[in-house]
Amino acid sequence: MISGRERTLSAIRDALGRGALGPDEKAKLERRLRYPRANVVPARGQCDSREGLVATFIAEAERVNATVERLCSGDDIAPAVADFLRAHNLPQRVRVAGDAVFKDVRWSDAGGLEAEAGPAAADDSASVTGAYAGIAETGTLMLLSGPDSPTLLNFLPPNHIIVLPEGSVVGTYEDAWHRLRAEVGTGIAMPRVITWITGPSRTADIEQTLLLGAHGPRRLHVLLVDGATSAA
Amino acid sequence: MQSTARAFTANARQALDDAKLQVALARFPEGFPVKRRLAVERLPEFEALRDDAKEIKDHVLAHLDYYLERFEAKVAERGGQVHWCSDAEEARTLLVKLCRDAGATTITKAKSMIGEEIGVNDCLEEAGFKPVETDLGEYIIQLRHEPPSHIIAPAVHLSKDQVAEAFRAAHKDLPDDRPLNEPQEMLDEARAVLRRAFLSSSVGITGANMLVAETGSIVLVTNEGNADLTQTIPPVQIVIASIEKIVPTLEDAATVLRVLARSATGQDLSVYTTFTTGPRRSGDLDGPQHFHVILLDNGRTRMLGGEFREMLRCIRCGACINHCPVYGAIGGHAYGWVYSGPMGAVLIPNLIGVDEAKDLPNASTLCGRCEEVCPMRIPLPRLLRKLRDQQFEAGQVPPLFRYGLRWWARLARWPALYRLATGAGVATLGRLGRRKGRFRKMPFAGGWTNARDLPAPQGRTFQQWWSAEKGVRQ
Ligand code: SF4
Numbered sequence: 001m002i003s004g005r006e007r008t009l010s011a012i013r014d015a016l017g018r019g020a021l022g023p024d025e026k027a028k029l030e031r032r033l034r035y036p037r038a039n040v041v042p043a044r045g046q047c048d049s050r051e052g053l054v055a056t057f058i059a060e061a062e063r064v065n066a067t068v069e070r071l072c073s074g075d076d077i078a079p080a081v082a083d084f085l086r087a088h089n090l091p092q093r094v095r096v097a098g099d100a101v102f103k104d105v106r107w108s109d110a111g112g113l114e115a116e117a118g119p120a121a122a123d124d125s126a127s128v129t130g131a132y133a134g135i136a137e138t139g140t141l142m143l144l145s146g147p148d149s150p151t152l153l154n155f156l157p158p159n160h161i162i163v164l165p166e167g168s169v170v171g172t173y174e175d176a177w178h179r180l181r182a183e184v185g186t187g188i189a190m191p192r193v194i195t196w197i198t199g200p201s202r203t204a205d206i207e208q209t210l211l212l213g214a215h216g217p218r219r220l221h222v223l224l225v226d227g228a229t230s231a232a
Numbered sequence: 233m234q235s236t237a238r239a240f241t242a243n244a245r246q247a248l249d250d251a252k253l254q255v256a257l258a259r260f261p262e263g264f265p266v267k268r269r270l271a272v273e274r275l276p277e278f279e280a281l282r283d284d285a286k287e288i289k290d291h292v293l294a295h296l297d298y299y300l301e302r303f304e305a306k307v308a309e310r311g312g313q314v315h316w317c318s319d320a321e322e323a324r325t326l327l328v329k330l331c332r333d334a335g336a337t338t339i340t341k342a343k344s345m346i347g348e349e350i351g352v353n354d355c356l357e358e359a360g361f362k363p364v365e366t367d368l369g370e371y372i373i374q375l376r377h378e379p380p381s382h383i384i385a386p387a388v389h390l391s392k393d394q395v396a397e398a399f400r401a402a403h404k405d406l407p408d409d410r411p412l413n414e415p416q417e418m419l420d421e422a423r424a425v426l427r428r429a430f431l432s433s434s435v436g437i438t439g440a441n442m443l444v445a446e447t448g449s450i451v452l453v454t455n456e457g458n459a460d461l462t463q464t465i466p467p468v469q470i471v472i473a474s475i476e477k478i479v480p481t482l483e484d485a486a487t488v489l490r491v492l493a494r495s496a497t498g499q500d501l502s503v504y505t506t507f508t509t510g511p512r513r514s515g516d517l518d519g520p521q522h523f524h525v526i527l528l529d530n531g532r533t534r535m536l537g538g539e540f541r542e543m544l545r546c547i548r549c550g551a552c553i554n555h556c557p558v559y560g561a562i563g564g565h566a567y568g569w570v571y572s573g574p575m576g577a578v579l580i581p582n583l584i585g586v587d588e589a590k591d592l593p594n595a596s597t598l599c600g601r602c603e604e605v606c607p608m609r610i611p612l613p614r615l616l617r618k619l620r621d622q623q624f625e626a627g628q629v630p631p632l633f634r635y636g637l638r639w640w641a642r643l644a645r646w647p648a649l650y651r652l653a654t655g656a657g658v659a660t661l662g663r664l665g666r667r668k669g670r671f672r673k674m675p676f677a678g679g680w681t682n683a684r685d686l687p688a689p690q691g692r693t694f695q696q697w698w699s700a701e702k703g704v705r706q
Contacts, residue, residue, distance in 0.1 A: 004316035005304075008475065008529050011318075012297045015537030021298055029298055029480075033446045036481035039284040042277045042490070060500070119517040122431060138500045147515035151464045155457050173486035186447050186482065188309065192513055193464075194449075196505040201457040204497075205369035205385065206415040207256075207392050208263050214368055215423060216457025216504065 038174045045137030045172035053136045054224070057169050060139030064199030065212060066220040073226065074101070078110035080223050081128055081161055085113075088219065090125050090159060098148030099130030101163055101225075120152040126159035133176045134169040134222075138198055141222065142176050144184070145193035154195055160217035162197075165225050234351075235584050237568030240591035247562040256389050257563055264385075264554040267498020268605065275494065285491050286609045288484045289545040292476075293536060299445040299478045300527060306448025310510030312523035320350035323528050327352065327437075327470065328359045330524055334468040336361055336434040342452070342459035343367035344439025345383055345548055346474050346528060348570040349583070352437065363437075364429040366458040368422055375402045381564030383571065384496050384550040389563050392418065426458075436462040436520065440473040441547070442488060443525075446481045449507040450525065453492065457504050469511070469520040474528050476536075476544040482507070488547060491607035495551040531583045539618050543578050545608040550575075552602035552612055558595050567592065574602035574612040581619055590628055593619035654693045662691030 107115035133142040201216030304314040317323040356363040365374040369387035380386030442451040512519035553573030564572035577592040602612040
């Protein structure tokens with residue numbers, strides 16, 4: 001019996017009126033995959049100055065209902081998290097990712113803030129994670145999964161605080177892929193889940209009324225840390 | 233899903249008489265189309281991006297075998313498994329088997345159009361599982377046992393009262409006297425109910441917006457985050473994707489993403505865009521242990537080899553639907569199957585047969601708005617005309633209409649005769665309709681005059697008017 005695989009592939013070749021591709025053509029396509037080239041890249045995300053990129057990132061993130069707070073140093077992370085929780089009447093308890101950016105953060109110094117690492121639990125009210133990059137063109141945060149950064153931290157708790165070092169703001173999606181290729185790789189080392197987050201979760205499924213916090217977080221708060229190096 | 237596309241005319245008439253539906257449809261023009269326009273105006277490169285997106289997809293379609301094999305190899309390299317199915321039946325059988333192997337009871341699902349095509353929910357229920365749709369709109373219509381009326385806004389035809397009614401009927405364990413008047417209350421209730429489903433689910437089924445050949449990743453786009461919970465919590469993930477969803481590289485995916493959300497909802501990008509590659513790695517704290525991708529043909533290779541190949545560029549954004557005057561008047565259910573609007577009118581006859589959907593190619597005014605807004609530059613009006621041609625050739629057009637067309641064609645080949653005949657006709661009609669300026673009824677033209685009046689001609693044909701006008705201008 002021929003397999004579904006063979007059936008589909010031969011149906012495709014019949015439809016295209018040719019047999020399997022020859023080695024030359026395959027090599028050409030292989031090159032297209034090995035050396036990916038950018039298509040048209042919008043000017044909006046392209047800016048020579050870092051300050052310009054950061055300004056675009058903040059403006060775009062705020063357009064999609066994220067809130068952005070700029071911090072002078074990593075020392076300000078814990079107090080900023082405590083303030084955010086207080087402002088929204090949330091318990092002083094967060095689930096944190098184990099990203100390097102947090103290694104010097106002394107959570108307990110910020111009043112009674114409790115921070116616990118590990119995967120998200122169903123009743124966690126807030127999480128704090130790092131971002132691999134911020135993409136200016138649409139105010140998008142790029143997060144990578146890994147042993148220290150379980151994916152559910154980004155989705156289960158209704159409040160999500162993301163720490164983004166200013167040095168990690170890039171202009172465009174292509175810039176983000178470029179950085180990932182250079183630093184992590186897109187082969188076997190590529191993280192299992194790459195999540196792009198653009199604002200808090202939302203739905204307009206009931207009478208086209210926009211509501212935030214459908215399944216994912218209702219609030220997305222970005223702490224943009226000056227002077228910090230990349231989270232990776 | 234069982235189709236009622238055959239009954240299009242009756243469906244459409246019913247839709248026009250459905251007061252609640254008409255209220256819902258009246259909200260439409262200020263929604264997606266306006267937002268799309270604003271998003272496009274903010275991106276000067278949009279037209280150039282459309283060209284690139286089209287080119288990427290044409291390139292993929294011409295080398296589809298290569299890219300699929302390459303994608304399969306990458307998925308396998310990362311510990312996932314790819315299955316190939318030719319038709320809906322094969323896919324359903326496999327799906328049930330995979331769910332049995334997983335010892336599933338509750339199965340969470342993220343909205344998938346290919347899932348609708350093959351009737352995933354019905355087949356899982358028949359096999360004794362409990363499939364739960366997790367996209368809010370899709371969940372609502374699942375409770376109401378009806379198909380989606382729009383590919384990106386499945387419950388757009390409903391009022392909040394109808395949603396509340398469905399929730400009260402389904403969520404029996406909640407107090408009867410709870411307030412359920414505002415969309416926010418309904419969302420909170422659905423979020424809590426679905427959270428429980430997520431946490432008890434043993435299989436997560438998703439579609440895929442794209443498959444990336446370079447990395448073996450699947451790309452999922454949502455605003456709610458439901459696809460991410462669906463693919464991260466249960467121990468088994470099953471992705472169902474039709475074979476044309478491939479793009480070569482991450483850069484190509486970025487290009488398609490730039491036109492997708494803008495065309496669909498007018499967002500620059502949907503809230504969540506997730507690239508997932510294979511099952512949980514060692515050391516990971518969450519993610520499925522098993523990762524399956526079902527690559528499904530279901531009519532695609534037939535389209536690839538025929539006149540409708542261009543339709544395979546479709547990325548299911550819904551822009552053509554949002555801008556279609558016919559959809560705006562009758563909504564999605566009238567089309568009778570899982571797709572609707574111009575893309576549905578082309579896809580449905582192609583996927584379930586022209587015989588099953590005779591009226592759909594005619595459910596269009598060919599006004600051209602759909603092609604204008606289609607990010608993948610699919611010539612929808614031309615494809616609809618092709619379907620009409622096919623119907624004519626297959627003798628599916630009623631005899632009177634055929635004779636009419638044949639006579640007109642003969643006449644048109646003899647300009648002098650054509651001028652004589654049209655001149656006489658227009659003069660007569662002009663005299664007859666002089667008093668009212670319009671006709672309420674016209675022999676042989678009931679299809680036209682039943683729903684609108686035919687304006688009476690002014691007594692001259694265009695050609696007569698034009699020669700006179702030319703005389704004056706010279
Ligand atoms: S045909 Fe074009 S506009 Fe319509 S859904 Fe497909 S891609 Fe979008």
